[in-house]
Amino acid sequence: MPYVRETAGKGGHADFIRNPDVQDFLANCDYLREPSDDEAKELASRFMRAPMGKPPQLPRYVVASDASKSDAPINDKLPSTQVGFLKVSHVLVDMLRYADLIDPINRFVDPFKVAEMHRSASPVTFTMPGSNIRYRGINNVRDGFRRALFDQLSLDRSESQTGQSLAHILVALNGNNLSLPACPCCGSRPGPTFDRVMLLRHCEACDAKVYVTDFLRLHEGISDFGDNSSAMTRMMNAVEHVMLAGFILHVFDTQPQALSDIAFILDGPLAIFGEPAKLSQRLQALIFRVNERLTQLGLKPMLVLGLQKTGGVMNHALLLERFLPDGVLRIIDDDYRNQYITGGDSPTENFGNETYYGQDFLFKTERGRIFNFAIPYPFQDKTFGGGGKAFAVAKVELARYGALVERACDLIRHFEMDLYDNALVPVALAHRHASISLVPGGKVLDLLVRSGLASQKGL
Numbered sequence: 001m002p003y004v005r006e007t008a009g010k011g012g013h014a015d016f017i018r019n020p021d022v023q024d025f026l027a028n029c030d031y032l033r034e035p036s037d038d039e040a041k042e043l044a045s046r047f048m049r050a051p052m053g054k055p056p057q058l059p060r061y062v063v064a065s066d067a068s069k070s071d072a073p074i075n076d077k078l079p080s081t082q083v084g085f086l087k088v089s090h091v092l093v094d095m096l097r098y099a100d101l102i103d104p105i106n107r108f109v110d111p112f113k114v115a116e117m118h119r120s121a122s123p124v125t126f127t128m129p130g131s132n133i134r135y136r137g138i139n140n141v142r143d144g145f146r147r148a149l150f151d152q153l154s155l156d157r158s159e160s161q162t163g164q165s166l167a168h169i170l171v172a173l174n175g176n177n178l179s180l181p182a183c184p185c186c187g188s189r190p191g192p193t194f195d196r197v198m199l200l201r202h203c204e205a206c207d208a209k210v211y212v213t214d215f216l217r218l219h220e221g222i223s224d225f226g227d228n229s230s231a232m233t234r235m236m237n238a239v240e241h242v243m244l245a246g247f248i249l250h251v252f253d254t255q256p257q258a259l260s261d262i263a264f265i266l267d268g269p270l271a272i273f274g275e276p277a278k279l280s281q282r283l284q285a286l287i288f289r290v291n292e293r294l295t296q297l298g299l300k301p302m303l304v305l306g307l308q309k310t311g312g313v314m315n316h317a318l319l320l321e322r323f324l325p326d327g328v329l330r331i332i333d334d335d336y337r338n339q340y341i342t343g344g345d346s347p348t349e350n351f352g353n354e355t356y357y358g359q360d361f362l363f364k365t366e367r368g369r370i371f372n373f374a375i376p377y378p379f380q381d382k383t384f385g386g387g388g389k390a391f392a393v394a395k396v397e398l399a400r401y402g403a404l405v406e407r408a409c410d411l412i413r414h415f416e417m418d419l420y421d422n423a424l425v426p427v428a429l430a431h432r433h434a435s436i437s438l439v440p441g442g443k444v445l446d447l448l449v450r451s452g453l454a455s456q457k458g459l
Ligand SMILES: [Zn+2]
Pocket: 183, 184, 185, 186, 187, 188, 203, 204, 205, 206, 207, 208
């Protein structure tokens, strides 16, 4: 997705807003308004100078991911019979070789070399039953979807056939003991418990098959005849983060020190929405645990970066852009967000309490480009100081992020020089279906190992 800057609406939209009925209606509503020039200047004064490493603190490798999906009718004559198709792509960028991609004279990305990278691409795909599809003879779409999710996530997609799957990662993220609060079929409590061996169980009450992947609760958004595209969006979001977790876990188990030199870039916020939101807490805990370990080893923490090109924070930033000097940064605290971005009348005690695992920042580079990035909360969970408001305060204390903010800014500056498809190169490459598919324990790991990270073992 390019960095689209949609400010003016289409003609039709403006006409609709000018309609007197709509104007009357709006007169009775409170909504977020564009800040006045004076307000914008005041807001701009609350930004700080963006930190900069001298020299820039760059990782050795960057792993960027992106996901796409489509929900298509299986044929034109059956418009309400759909299958969902999901694709997650990863690209590994070796920072030492990155320079080869760029023409040294005009700094354009060499399209031939990019094409070469793409030829070796094999993104991971998931095919799911949509409305009106009965999977494996199961008599309703919802249970068919549950089964398909289990089948797709328990496939070992690694090149070396390690026997590990995304379903195993779900168990690992839950401390190797994943309990469902209730059976998804009959609702009896508690539901079955899974471990690394048992990924499928029968409910003690109703004897229905229950899958470890029911933990994601994606099926709750599925109906027999309705449009199931929002469930597919949730699944895309969840799978991308589970794959990130899988990659981190595998490198962590084999050579934890390598993680200190890898930056992960995700296209989107560090958050998981809807039914699988609980996963966000697991991601936060995992990243915290890894970084604690790296600190014990005397190494710098790994950088996980969410980059958002659209959404409320970006819309706000674009309104403010011309008032902001170059090279400034702001951490988006909840008060600021509630007042200027979301305009919530009764804000929650902690923004994104159920969904977010990373903190948003606004960054205007020295070259004048705006980025909304996120870094994982440096906490095991959200219970700090009793949680709620206390966590909301603690999560925006810059010192807690150590050098990660500076490293994030350095990484963005580095890639900003050579925007490709108007996006940072690794993100653009991932979006274009990636050069290398990342499967837990798979190719990217093999490549990392082969390219010499293994030799760092014991550092
Ligand atoms: Zn049951």
